[in-house]
Amino acid sequence: MTTAKRDTYTPETLLTVAVRVFNERGYDGTSMEHLSKAAGISKSSIYHHVAGKEELLRRAVSRALDGLFGILEEPGATRGRAIARVEYVTRRTVEVLVGELPYVTLLLRVRGNTNTERWALERRREFDQRVSELLKAAVADGDLRADVDIRLATRLLFGMVNSLVEWYRPQPGGPSEWEQLADTVVQLAFEGMRASR
Numbered sequence: 001m002t003t004a005k006r007d008t009y010t011p012e013t014l015l016t017v018a019v020r021v022f023n024e025r026g027y028d029g030t031s032m033e034h035l036s037k038a039a040g041i042s043k044s045s046i047y048h049h050v051a052g053k054e055e056l057l058r059r060a061v062s063r064a065l066d067g068l069f070g071i072l073e074e075p076g077a078t079r080g081r082a083i084a085r086v087e088y089v090t091r092r093t094v095e096v097l098v099g100e101l102p103y104v105t106l107l108l109r110v111r112g113n114t115n116t117e118r119w120a121l122e123r124r125r126e127f128d129q130r131v132s133e134l135l136k137a138a139v140a141d142g143d144l145r146a147d148v149d150i151r152l153a154t155r156l157l158f159g160m161v162n163s164l165v166e167w168y169r170p171q172p173g174g175p176s177e178w179e180q181l182a183d184t185v186v187q188l189a190f191e192g193m194r195a196s197r
Helices: 002-008 011-025 032-039 043-049 053-071 082-099 101-109 115-140 150-162 175-191
Strands: none
Touching (some): 011 032, 011 043, 011 053, 011 101, 032 053, 053 082, 082 150, 082 175, 115 150, 150 175
């Protein structure tokens, strides 16, 4: 029976197990022994797929980061008024978070103890900076209030979005549920920041 498991194990299924264990135990609290037990394969079988647990971490956080940075290249994030673009990015960030929940959860829990974690934190800061630039552009366009501190607004926006990993659990509703959640986040985030016309 173990042989059948080994034959069907892929780097993707191994990554899924690793992310679950990292989220349960913490990256630092997870050993290769923990991963092999959770996967039901030997440590040597894991090493057949990856160099070690840090490679699994890098693949996992890369998946989350690729999803987030991919948003910034989408037409809704690159065309139109800045306010529409930042709302689009916020909505899509919620959708990526929900769609890649275990991977984004892991990304948000890295602390900077390894090269991979430091790289991931730097990329997160870069993403936040890109969104902050959109907020600044929306203020310059007169669509957001000029008296709102952009740095603080960016932190509060991502604080609200990122907190979803702590309490949100997908329900059978599928995409319509995600859309409602994203719409609610955008409404709560931007109603108080909109400039009076």
